Amino acid sequence: MTTGGLVISGWGAVSPDGIGVPALVDRHAAGTPPALTPAGDPPEPSGYAYAGFDPRRELGRKGTSFYDRATALAAVACGEALRDSALPLTDDGDRSRVGLVLGTTLGSFKSTSDFTRETLVQDKPYLVNPVLFPNTVMNCAAGQAAIRHGLRGVNATIAGGPTAFLSALRYADNALTRGYADAILVGAVEEFSAHRAWTVHLTGPDGSSRAAGEGAAVFTIERSGVPRRGAHHDAEVLAVATGFGPGPGGGADALAACVRRVLARVRLPEGEPSLVVSGEWETGDRSEYDAVVSVLGRRPRRLLPKSLFGECDAAHGALGLAVLLGLHRAEPERDGTVTLLTARGGDGAAAAALVRGWGRGGRSRG
Amino acid sequence: MPRVVVTGLGPVSSIGVGAEAFAAALRAGRSGISPITSFDTTGFPHDRGGEVRDFEPGAILRRIAPGRWGRSSQFAAAAGRLAVADGRLDLAQLSPERAGAVIGTTSGESVAVEAVTAQLVAEGFSAVAPDLLRQVPASRLAHAVSAELGLAGESLTIATACSASNYAIGYAYDLLASGEADVMLAGGADSVCRWAHAGFFRLGALAPDRCTPFDRDRAGILTGEGGAVLLMETLEHAQSRGARAYAEVLGYGLNCDASHPVAPDRASVAECIRIAHRNAAVKPSEVDYICAHGTGTPANDATEAQAIREVFGARMPPVSSIKSMIGHTMGAASGFGAIATTIAIDRGFLPPTVNLTVADPALGDLDVVPNQPRPATVRIAQNNGFAFGGNNAIVMLGAVR
Numbered sequence: 001m002t003t004g005g006l007v008i009s010g011w012g013a014v015s016p017d018g019i020g021v022p023a024l025v026d027r028h029a030a031g032t033p034p035a036l037t038p039a040g041d042p043p044e045p046s047g048y049a050y051a052g053f054d055p056r057r058e059l060g061r062k063g064t065s066f067y068d069r070a071t072a073l074a075a076v077a078c079g080e081a082l083r084d085s086a087l088p089l090t091d092d093g094d095r096s097r098v099g100l101v102l103g104t105t106l107g108s109f110k111s112t113s114d115f116t117r118e119t120l121v122q123d124k125p126y127l128v129n130p131v132l133f134p135n136t137v138m139n140c141a142a143g144q145a146a147i148r149h150g151l152r153g154v155n156a157t158i159a160g161g162p163t164a165f166l167s168a169l170r171y172a173d174n175a176l177t178r179g180y181a182d183a184i185l186v187g188a189v190e191e192f193s194a195h196r197a198w199t200v201h202l203t204g205p206d207g208s209s210r211a212a213g214e215g216a217a218v219f220t221i222e223r224s225g226v227p228r229r230g231a232h233h234d235a236e237v238l239a240v241a242t243g244f245g246p247g248p249g250g251g252a253d254a255l256a257a258c259v260r261r262v263l264a265r266v267r268l269p270e271g272e273p274s275l276v277v278s279g280e281w282e283t284g285d286r287s288e289y290d291a292v293v294s295v296l297g298r299r300p301r302r303l304l305p306k307s308l309f310g311e312c313d314a315a316h317g318a319l320g321l322a323v324l325l326g327l328h329r330a331e332p333e334r335d336g337t338v339t340l341l342t343a344r345g346g347d348g349a350a351a352a353a354l355v356r357g358w359g360r361g362g363r364s365r366g
Numbered sequence: 367m368p369r370v371v372v373t374g375l376g377p378v379s380s381i382g383v384g385a386e387a388f389a390a391a392l393r394a395g396r397s398g399i400s401p402i403t404s405f406d407t408t409g410f411p412h413d414r415g416g417e418v419r420d421f422e423p424g425a426i427l428r429r430i431a432p433g434r435w436g437r438s439s440q441f442a443a444a445a446g447r448l449a450v451a452d453g454r455l456d457l458a459q460l461s462p463e464r465a466g467a468v469i470g471t472t473s474g475e476s477v478a479v480e481a482v483t484a485q486l487v488a489e490g491f492s493a494v495a496p497d498l499l500r501q502v503p504a505s506r507l508a509h510a511v512s513a514e515l516g517l518a519g520e521s522l523t524i525a526t527a528c529s530a531s532n533y534a535i536g537y538a539y540d541l542l543a544s545g546e547a548d549v550m551l552a553g554g555a556d557s558v559c560r561w562a563h564a565g566f567f568r569l570g571a572l573a574p575d576r577c578t579p580f581d582r583d584r585a586g587i588l589t590g591e592g593g594a595v596l597l598m599e600t601l602e603h604a605q606s607r608g609a610r611a612y613a614e615v616l617g618y619g620l621n622c623d624a625s626h627p628v629a630p631d632r633a634s635v636a637e638c639i640r641i642a643h644r645n646a647a648v649k650p651s652e653v654d655y656i657c658a659h660g661t662g663t664p665a666n667d668a669t670e671a672q673a674i675r676e677v678f679g680a681r682m683p684p685v686s687s688i689k690s691m692i693g694h695t696m697g698a699a700s701g702f703g704a705i706a707t708t709i710a711i712d713r714g715f716l717p718p719t720v721n722l723t724v725a726d727p728a729l730g731d732l733d734v735v736p737n738q739p740r741p742a743t744v745r746i747a748q749n750n751g752f753a754f755g756g757n758n759a760i761v762m763l764g765a766v767r
Contacts, residue, residue: 104525105502105504106504115561116560117483119560125564126410130568130569133569134755137473137755138472138473139527139757140754146755150624151622152623155620155757157524159507161505198491199499244517246517345505345509
């Protein structure tokens, strides 16, 4: 549970539709996912990938030769967030008080599996490519993005799967509140690969059309009590809570408890939160909404990122917040409204956050 | 601000399962290194590692079914259960939402990922078992602990590679010190796996048969495994239930090299030591012992020694590496370091750096507690953890006053 008082001062996102905010807003307006990209030759399952993603075009050749896709997506999203928030650089490019917290499921499943595959198929089991070894470690993306952007503060990778982004937000919240950093880039990344496409295909309900997606979204957060001159005020993170529900059905109870805890932290106007961004697939899926309705006693509207991007696992919650803030930036009439973000994992994990969003209309918002 | 203490230890290691066995092995300077059996080492020039040979999850776990969880989750949950037993914590007396689990890891459920890969190599993706895919997410390490112990507070897996346990202990400390929780289980877990063995070998960082930190002729690491979990609680909570506190957590420091994916960075490590000291309100002259990252690679041990010298100057405390006994247990490593440090404080001896034949003259007068444990009064100690990705994390522990 947070002490509150965090501000999002900028953000960046990469989605199947490309880099940046307008793509997210357009996708939301379309209300459907983009065209499917095959993970390989049929009968390989397909999914929602950013097919035109060219890491070298976005990031240049220097230092990027051995980036895997997840690392490249994260590095681009971090760059976008830094630019959008105009976080100042000291002269030597050292951001020793700027941290990075990234959510993941298991790092790059493809990088790790491909590396261990080499130990099985090569003439000698040790004939792996050593420069690819760091890509098997789950903190690869956060470590490389830190190198690229000179982020020498608190650097953490949170393995949470469906709850990864909100858990990363909670971790970053703590690090800022405890004074370990002045600003933190917090986000989550998931790459499209045959490994993830097959995982979604094989572990989903029988006969479902669920498909894997990919993306990364990263948010610059700072403490609101120590305002940086010129800092944007895109959103306030009013509260974040994560928890666990041991035993069968515990996850729903844990989510209800998280929702109660974030609501208890702030006094909201009647009718707020007016929107829920959840990890559900479609409106008939009430695996999170039932807990929300039971606590709120009413039925706020829902925004369902999975209906736009497919199964993005760890990146899902981050993309959801990016869509929300994209809408705030595009539609000034949303200024000051409060959204509840929810997430549930298969094993009993749950998380919730309250966010109040703004456009960039130029008004002072103390 | 609430003070935070360690009241229970749960090591599941190659040199002993449970606090008593682990402490006795540290004192004896035992080696947990043996020929690897968990994967086929045919074709590998080196075949030794620190496997937990006598791990029987079914004998320790009471609530979760081991077969539904991967090996690393089993290590984490078993270590958590042992820590609770060691601390004589009555779980029925807890407020579940005031208790949580934070587990660090490098490779998560690496054994499950390797099994998935073997299946897809043999028969293609379509033949991969869905239940195996469900074991793959690394978040399950912390969830296994929460499910085993019935904890409803935060359940977080931190994947910052080989310093991840120190991150976990640090985050748990924050939750306790800021009043968010009463009790936390924190540490790390990892499993010996084929890909790490191959990767370290190809980096030229895998020792042939022994891990010899700080030795002139040190040749690298040996991969190890296990679960290392500490029971942590607020001093007030420990006192209210009459628990004995082994040590106090004084604070911790984190930073990031942001310079190279695998090579350690002296200046950055030194800065991390200073951050940890500052956060714990400790002066270098007060530190009685450093439990080193001490992997046994030429680069790590030299860089770590230089960073220590930079901060401590002429008055360097004794520095030892328990990796000489258990190998490099990856995400569990700094958890085992924290357990060993707690034992050093509580039982009054420094664990040795075993296998030392010729001290490295390049390390100068660094006292590495060679080969024999040493009686000592440890009031304040420092537990180092460094990692790929430049993720440095250092935890400061002290005697309870």
